Amino acid sequence: MTETTASPAPSASEARPGPFREFWFYFRENRGAVMGLWVFAVFVICAAFSPWLSPYDPTEQFREHILKPPAWQEGGDWAFPLGTDPLGRDMLSRLISGARYSFIVGVVVVSVAASGGIIIGLLSGFAPKWADSLVMRVMDIILAFPSLLLALVLVAILGPSLINAIIAIAIVFQPHYVRLTRASVLGELQKDYVTSARVAGASLPRLMFVTVLPNCLAPIIVQGALSFSTAILDAAALGFLGMGAQPPTPEWGTMLAEAREFILRAWWVVTFPGLAILVTVLAINLMGDGLRDALDPKLKRS
Amino acid sequence: MSTQTSTDPIVSARGLERFYEVKDGFLSKPKTVRALAGVDFDLYAGQTLAVVGESGCGKSTLARLVTMIEEPTAGSLSIDGKPVAPSDWASLRKSVQIVFQNPYGSLNPRQKIGTILMEPLVINRPDSTAVEREAKAREMLDLVGLRPEHFDRYPHMFSGGQRQRIAIARALMLDPKILVLDEPVSALDVSIQSQILNLLVDLQDRMGLAYLFISHDLSVVRHFCDEVIVMYLGRAVERASKDDLFAHPRHPYAKALLSTTPKADPEAKRERIQLEGELPSPMDNLPGCAFAPRCWLATEECRAQRPELQGETSQVACFHPL
Numbered sequence: 001m002t003e004t005t006a007s008p009a010p011s012a013s014e015a016r017p018g019p020f021r022e023f024w025f026y027f028r029e030n031r032g033a034v035m036g037l038w039v040f041a042v043f044v045i046c047a048a049f050s051p052w053l054s055p056y057d058p059t060e061q062f063r064e065h066i067l068k069p070p071a072w073q074e075g076g077d078w079a080f081p082l083g084t085d086p087l088g089r090d091m092l093s094r095l096i097s098g099a100r101y102s103f104i105v106g107v108v109v110v111s112v113a114a115s116g117g118i119i120i121g122l123l124s125g126f127a128p129k130w131a132d133s134l135v136m137r138v139m140d141i142i143l144a145f146p147s148l149l150l151a152l153v154l155v156a157i158l159g160p161s162l163i164n165a166i167i168a169i170a171i172v173f174q175p176h177y178v179r180l181t182r183a184s185v186l187g188e189l190q191k192d193y194v195t196s197a198r199v200a201g202a203s204l205p206r207l208m209f210v211t212v213l214p215n216c217l218a219p220i221i222v223q224g225a226l227s228f229s230t231a232i233l234d235a236a237a238l239g240f241l242g243m244g245a246q247p248p249t250p251e252w253g254t255m256l257a258e259a260r261e262f263i264l265r266a267w268w269v270v271t272f273p274g275l276a277i278l279v280t281v282l283a284i285n286l287m288g289d290g291l292r293d294a295l296d297p298k299l300k301r302s
Numbered sequence: 303m304s305t306q307t308s309t310d311p312i313v314s315a316r317g318l319e320r321f322y323e324v325k326d327g328f329l330s331k332p333k334t335v336r337a338l339a340g341v342d343f344d345l346y347a348g349q350t351l352a353v354v355g356e357s358g359c360g361k362s363t364l365a366r367l368v369t370m371i372e373e374p375t376a377g378s379l380s381i382d383g384k385p386v387a388p389s390d391w392a393s394l395r396k397s398v399q400i401v402f403q404n405p406y407g408s409l410n411p412r413q414k415i416g417t418i419l420m421e422p423l424v425i426n427r428p429d430s431t432a433v434e435r436e437a438k439a440r441e442m443l444d445l446v447g448l449r450p451e452h453f454d455r456y457p458h459m460f461s462g463g464q465r466q467r468i469a470i471a472r473a474l475m476l477d478p479k480i481l482v483l484d485e486p487v488s489a490l491d492v493s494i495q496s497q498i499l500n501l502l503v504d505l506q507d508r509m510g511l512a513y514l515f516i517s518h519d520l521s522v523v524r525h526f527c528d529e530v531i532v533m534y535l536g537r538a539v540e541r542a543s544k545d546d547l548f549a550h551p552r553h554p555y556a557k558a559l560l561s562t563t564p565k566a567d568p569e570a571k572r573e574r575i576q577l578e579g580e581l582p583s584p585m586d587n588l589p590g591c592a593f594a595p596r597c598w599l600a601t602e603e604c605r606a607q608r609p610e611l612q613g614e615t616s617q618v619a620c621f622h623p624l
C-alpha cells in the first residue's frame with residue numbers, strides 16, 4: 001500500500017484519538033501507575049461501600065474475643081480474618097470503614113486547597129505587581145512552616161476533630177496550588193493567543209477562566225493527585241497525635257495511636273492500619289506519577 | 303493591488319509615542335526606554351502601509367498601539383475619523399484586528415478551531431445566535447481556504463501555514479476595516495509565505511481592508527505594499543511609496559537596509575553596505591540623528607541636531623539625503 005490514500009473521509013469523527021484515548025495511551029505505558037490505579041480503585045470501592053463490605057459494625061465490641069490474632073495464626077478465628085483490637089472490635093471492618101474517612105480527607109482537602117489555590121493564583125497572576133508580591137510573600141510565609149507543625153497549631157486553635165484536621169491540612173496545602181497556578185498563568189500570559197483574546201475584547205474574567213485557566217490545568221491535576229496522598233498521610237499523622245479524628249472513629253492514624261501500647265504483644269493491631277496507609281499512599285503516588293507523565297507535554301515522548 | 307484611495311484616512315497617527323519605564327536596580331532612578339518616539343502616518347482603506355526596520359526599532363510597539371493593546375504615552379491616534387481614547391477601546395476594537403508572527407502561539411491550544419473563530423462574535427455580538435455564529439465561522443473558514451471538517455479540530459493538528467490562515471480568519475470574524483499584520487509570514491516556509499501573502503492580497507481586494515504590514519523582510523514588502531515607512535530607533539526616517547523607495551532610497555539607513563536584501567539575480571552587482579557599530583540604546587536620548595553614529599555621511603550638524611521628516615510625496619529625515 002502506498003501512502004497516498006485518497007483524501008481522508010470527510011467526517012469529523014475521523015480516526016484521530018480523543019483526548020481521553022490519548023491520555024490512556026500515555027498512562028498505560030507506566031506499569032506502576034496502572035497498578036496504582038487498580039489499588040486506588042479497590043480503595044475507592046471500600047470507601048464507597050464500606051457498610052456493605054465490612055463483616056461487622058466497626059464499633060461493635062466482642063468482649064469474649066479481645067486481641068484475637070489474625071485467622072492464619074495460632075489461636076486465630078476465621079470469624080475475624082485480621083484479628084481484633086484491644087476492645088474486641090473486628091480489624092477488617094475497621095480498616096474498610098477507615099478507607100472512607102481517608103478518602104473523604106483526600107477529596108475534601110484536595111478540592112478545597114485546589115479551588116482556593118487556583119483562584120488566588122489566577123488572581124495574583126493577573127494582579128498588579130504589588131498585589132502579586134503581597135500574595136506571594138504571604139504564601140512564602142505559610143510555606144516556611146513545617147507543614148505538619150502548622151497543621152498542629154491550627155488544630156490546636158480550632159479544637160481536635162476530623163473536620164478541623166481537614167481544614168488545617170487544606171490551609172497548609174493551599175500555597176502549593178497558588179504558586180503552581182501563578183507560575184503557569186505568568187507563562188501563558190506571554191503567549192499571543194492571550195493578546196489575541198484581548199484584541200477580540202475579552203473581559204478580564206473571560207480571559208482568566210476561559211482563555212488562560214484551561215491551559216494551566218495539567219500541572220494542577222498532577223499536584224492534586226499527589227497531594228491526595230499527602231493529605232491522607234497528614235490526617236493519619238494528626239490522628240496519631242490525637243489531634244485528628246477522635247476514638248472510636250476507625251480512622252487509620254487514630255487506630256495506630258490507640259494500639260501503640262500493644263505493639264509488642266499484638267503486632268496486628270498496629271501493622272494493618274500502617275500497611276493500609278502505606279499501600280494507599282504508595283498507590284496514589286504511583287498513579288500521580290503516571291498522570292504527570294501523561295499530562296505534562298514536556299515529559300511526553302511523541 | 304488596489305489603487306483606489308478614499309479621501310479620508312482610516313487610521314491617522316500624529317506624533318505617536320510610547321515610553322517604558324525600566325527599573326535598573328533597587329534604588330536607582332528608573333530609566334525611560336523610548337520604544338516609539340513620534341511617528342506620523344495615514345492609512346487609507348484598501349491600502350497597505352509597510353513598516354520596516356531592524357529589531358528593536360519600535361515596529362511591534364506601533365502595532366500594539368494601533369490595536370489598542372497599549373495606550374500611547376503621547377500623540378494622537380484616530381481610527382475612522384474618531385480620536386481613540388481608552389474609554390472607546392471596546393467599541394473601536396471591532397474595526398482593528400491583528401495577526402501575529404508566530405502561528406504556534408496565537409491560537410489557544412485548548413480550543414477547537416470553531417470555538418477560536420466564534421469567540422470574537424461571542425464577546426462582541428452577544429445577541430447573535432449560535433447558528434449565525436457557526437455559519438459565519440464556516441464561511442470564513444472557506445474564505446481562507448480551509449475545509450469544513452477543520453471546524454472541529456484542535457490547533458495542534460495543523461501546519462504553520464494552516465494555522466496562520468486560521469489566525470487570519472479569526473481576525474476577520476468581526477469584519478474589521480484595518481488588519482495589523484505583525485510579521486505574519488516570517489515564521490513560515492518561503493513556499494507557504496507566498497500562499498499566505500496571496501491570500502492576504504485576495505482578501506484585501508474583496509473586503510477593501512487596510513493593512514498595516516510590519517516586517518523586516520524587504521523582499522516581502524516589495525511585493526505587497528503601497529507605501530513604506532522605514533523606522534530607526536523609534537522614529538520614521540523615510541516615508542515613501544514602494545516604487546520610490548525601492549528605486550531610489552534617500553535616507554542612508556534605508557539604502558543600507560535595501561542593499562542587504564538578497565537578490566535572485568546572480569549577475570547583478572551587489573554593493574552591500576556594511577554598517578558599523580551597534581544600534582544605540584533606546585535609553586539614551588541622543589540630541590542628533592539617531593543614525594549618525596553609524597552613518598558614513600554624518601557631519602557635525604547630524605550629531606547636534608535632529609532632522610525632521612521633510613518632503614511632499616516622499617519624506618526623509620536627513621540633512622544629507624541621497
